[in-house]
Amino acid sequence: MDQRPLIGALAVVIHDDHVLLAQRGKDPGRGLWGFPGGHVEWGETVRDAAVRELFEETGILARPQRYLTHFDLIRRDDAGETLAHYLLVSVLCRYVDGAPRAGDDAMDARWLPVAEVLNGALPLLDRVGELLDLARRRG
Template sequence: MTPEPKIGALAVVIHEGQVLLAQRGKDPGRGLWGFPGGHVEWGETVREAALRELREETAIEARAQRYLTHFDLIHHDDNGQAVVHYLLVGVLCRYQGGTLQAGDDAMDARWFPIDRLRDGTVPVIDRVTELMEIALRAS
């Protein structure tokens, strides 16, 4: 069977000047902060997947508003062979409520001030700040 790229959904939630991020509990990116997200399951839309992953990883409820952008995440082994390939889709989500609590494969979940991401003091997964800026322009 030939490997195929997987689709991943990212829930981008910005509320009251803060960005919701989850600390990855597994590779790729273990220990780094990123938007809650994960695999799109068979028969599930990207929007549905973003909201499900958001609930599972943070216990936060939101409403999916729109697609923001998409990008490839490809990791290669030492021989140059692709070992991870995702098409990641950012979904702008409007905060509805909930008590923040890390769950599923998230080691932690927190609200970060926008400026903390802009100044580079939070160790984030590639393109998190870029996706945040796209979301801010779209809000």
Template sequence: MTAQPRIGALAVVIHEGQVLLAQRGKDPGRGLWGFPGGHVEWGETVRDAALRELHEETAIEARAQRYLTHFDLIHRDDAGQAVVHYLLVGVLCRYQAGAPQAGDDAMDARWFPIDHVREGTVPLIDRVSELMEIALSAS
């Protein structure tokens, strides 16, 4: 069987000057903060996957609004061979209800002031700040 990239959905939720992030419980990025998200299941839209993963990882309810952007996440071994390859799709979601509670493979989930993320005081997964800024300009 040929290895193929997987599709991942990221739920980007910004509410009242804060951004919702989940702390990863698995590699890649264990212990770092990023947008809740995960694999798109067979027959599931990226928007639906983003909302499902958002609820599973944070207990937050939201409504998907629009696609923001996409980017490749590729990790290579020492020989330069790809060992992880995802096409990640950011979905802007509008907060509806709930308080963050870590679930599924998240170690923690919480709201962070946007300024803290911009100042670099939160240990982030690659491209989180970039995706946050895209979401802010789209809201």
């Protein structure tokens, strides 16, 4: 196992008081809703990875605007051993075109009312509400 953190990009897209979320189709987090995203490829910027992953998972075209924040996601087993370590970087993106459709490893993809997401209407991955609040303040 390579013992270095991996970089992941998250695409945060808000349009007309709706936020674009994808439902994870794989573990960890299968069935939970979160921002589309995935691994940054070698030689690819985080901003480019965010819009690529967004399109692959949802069919939505967007333009990266600015970095929002970053955080470590570390998964450990019951003994405390590290199973995975990601540095996740969120990118605020501006909607350009497309209608959501589930692709790649997403089970579903939808525009959801921001208020509904913030009120806990869906099972969410960690920090979705926090990132959504930050995007609304900085958008």
